[in-house]
Every structure is written in C-alpha cells, then in structure tokens.
Amino acid sequence: MSTCMNLEGKSAIVTGGSVGIGAAIALKLAACGANVALNYRKHREEAEAVLDQITAMGRKGLLVQADISNFSDAGKMVDTVVEAFGRIDILVNNAGVNWDGVIWKMSEEQWDNVLDINLKGYFNYIRAVAPVFREQQSGRIINVTSINGLRGKFGQSNYAASKAGIIGLTKTVARELGKYNVNVNAVAPGLIETDMMKNADESVRTAALEDIVMKRIGQPDDVANMVAFLCTELARHVTGEVIKVDGGQYI
Numbered sequence: 001m002s003t004c005m006n007l008e009g010k011s012a013i014v015t016g017g018s019v020g021i022g023a024a025i026a027l028k029l030a031a032c033g034a035n036v037a038l039n040y041r042k043h044r045e046e047a048e049a050v051l052d053q054i055t056a057m058g059r060k061g062l063l064v065q066a067d068i069s070n071f072s073d074a075g076k077m078v079d080t081v082v083e084a085f086g087r088i089d090i091l092v093n094n095a096g097v098n099w100d101g102v103i104w105k106m107s108e109e110q111w112d113n114v115l116d117i118n119l120k121g122y123f124n125y126i127r128a129v130a131p132v133f134r135e136q137q138s139g140r141i142i143n144v145t146s147i148n149g150l151r152g153k154f155g156q157s158n159y160a161a162s163k164a165g166i167i168g169l170t171k172t173v174a175r176e177l178g179k180y181n182v183n184v185n186a187v188a189p190g191l192i193e194t195d196m197m198k199n200a201d202e203s204v205r206t207a208a209l210e211d212i213v214m215k216r217i218g219q220p221d222d223v224a225n226m227v228a229f230l231c232t233e234l235a236r237h238v239t240g241e242v243i244k245v246d247g248g249q250y251i
C-alpha cells in the first residue's frame with residue numbers, strides 16, 4: 001500500500017473546476033499524478049488557465065462547458081472522459097451556488113435554482129459514473145457539502161437543504177456501491193476564501209472568525225488536501241463519512 005498521496009495513472013472529473021475550491025482540487029489531483037477533466041459554466045479564461053497548469057504538470061486535461069443541472073450533459077461528459085482518458089476513477093462533485101434569502105421572502109425560483117444545481121447536479125454526475133464504477137469494481141466519489149448542511153444557517157434554507165441532501169445522498173450511495181469497491185464520502189468545508197465568500201457581508205467573516213477555533217479563514221487548498229487524501233489508497237477503508245474542513249468552526 002502506497003504511503004503518500006499518489007494518484008498516478010488515475011483519471012478524475014471535478015465539477016466546477018474553474019475557480020475557488022474546485023480549481024484547487026483539480027490542481028491538487030493533477031499534482032498527485034491524476035489526469036483531470038473539469039467543467040465550468042461561466043469562467044472560461046480561468047478554466048483554461050487551470051487546464052494549462054494541469055498539462056504543464058505532464059498530465060492529461062480536459063475542459064467541458066456544462067451546466068451540472070443538465071442530466072444528459074453529465075452522461076455526455078462521463079462518456080467523453082472515458083474516451084479521452086481510457087478510464088475514470090474519481091468523481092469530485094464540487095460545483096455549487098448560493099442564492100440567500102430568509103424563508104419568508106424566498107422565491108420559488110431561488111429555491112429551485114439552488115436545489116437543481118447543488119443537489120440534482122450531484123445526482124446527475126453520480127448517476128453517470130455509477131455504472132462505470134460498478135463495472136470496473138472500483139471508484140471514488142467525493143461530494144463537497146458544507147457545515148451549513150449540518151447545522152443550518154440563517155438566510156440559507158435552500159442552500160442548507162441542498163447541502164444536507166448531499167449528505168443523505170452520500171451515505172446512501174456509499175451503502176449501494178460499497179460492495180463494488182467504491183468509496184463515497186463528503187467533505188464539509190467551513191468558511192473558505194473564494195468568490196462565493198466575497199459576496200458575503202464583512203460581518204459574516206467577522207462572525208466566522210469568532211467561531212473558528214484555528215482563528216484563520218480556510219483556503220481552497222485546505223479542502224483540496226482532504227479531497228486528495230480521500231481519493232488515495234490511504235483512505236480505502238473510509239466510506240459514508242462527512243469530514244469537516246472548517247478549522248473547528250462547527251464543533
């Protein structure tokens with residue numbers, strides 16, 4: 001058994017790999033040796049820059065513009081990756097959005113948009129890789145959720161519901177695919193320094209720092225390190241887990 005974070009020869013899909021946590025995960029997996037396919041919706045230039053860095057490391061890279069809430073696009077992306085890389089070993093469901101509002105003001109559109117992307121989007125990619133993983137008798141699925149899916153958050157009923165849904169999805173799929181040697185885990189970040197956070201009020205940052213026992217805002221790489229670990233042979237006996245990466249923000 002390898003004793004370091006080695007993903008040599010593995011092939012991965014990272015959803016939402018253009019910026020933020022997804023970009024950090026894509027680069028980390030490539031640094032550990034994996035070929036990486038990523039998708040994005042809007043940040044084309046940033047996604048191309050991530051792809052360039054992956055290929056500069058000597059790995060194969062692939063870029064797809066696809067909205068994760070589209071079911072058939074997910075199937076097409078998985079087929080494209082299998083064709084381009086010859087196999088698929090890792091799915092990291094990361095792409096997500098928030099559209100906050102208190103429950104008494106939340107529109108149907110706000111609710112549907114966040115649930116369609118954050119929850120159905122994760123289902124779409126799991127549904128597409130599951131037959132492949134089952135057939136090859138191996139695979140890793142890592143779903144990026146949030147501590148707000150565990151504790152709830154004022155003004156985020158749609159987001160917290162989607163993130164809690166991801167936890168139920170993770171545990172169920174872990175049970176269903178375990179006998180096919182497929183590990184399924186969730187990583188729950190606390191506040192992480194990305195664009196998603198830039199839209200938040202300064203008070204959110206201040207309040208978070210009061211709760212974070214490590215007294216620093218997390219960086220995308222902090223999450224990427226945990227995801228990479230879960231993809232390796234080192235984590236072969238870990239499944240159905242929700243691992244917080246939050247500096248103790250929610251203990």
Ligand SMILES: NC(=O)c1ccc[n+]([C@@H]2O[C@H](COP(=O)([O-])OP(=O)(O)OC[C@H]3O[C@@H](n4cnc5c(N)ncnc54)[C@H](OP(=O)(O)O)[C@@H]3O)[C@@H](O)[C@H]2O)c1
Binds near residue numbers: 017021067192197
């Ligand atoms: N930042 C935090 O504090 C924090 C905390 C807990 C959990 N998380 C979770 O971590 C994940 C990444 O968050 P982040 O902070 O890195 O966010 P971010 O900086 O806003 O990046 C989001 C990524 O998702 C992609 N994306 C969004 N909607 C998409 C769609 N419909 N189809 C395809 N791609 C889509 C974006 O691509 P384009 O921009 O190119 O469209 C981008 O690559 C999310 O699931 C988020 O809920 C974040």
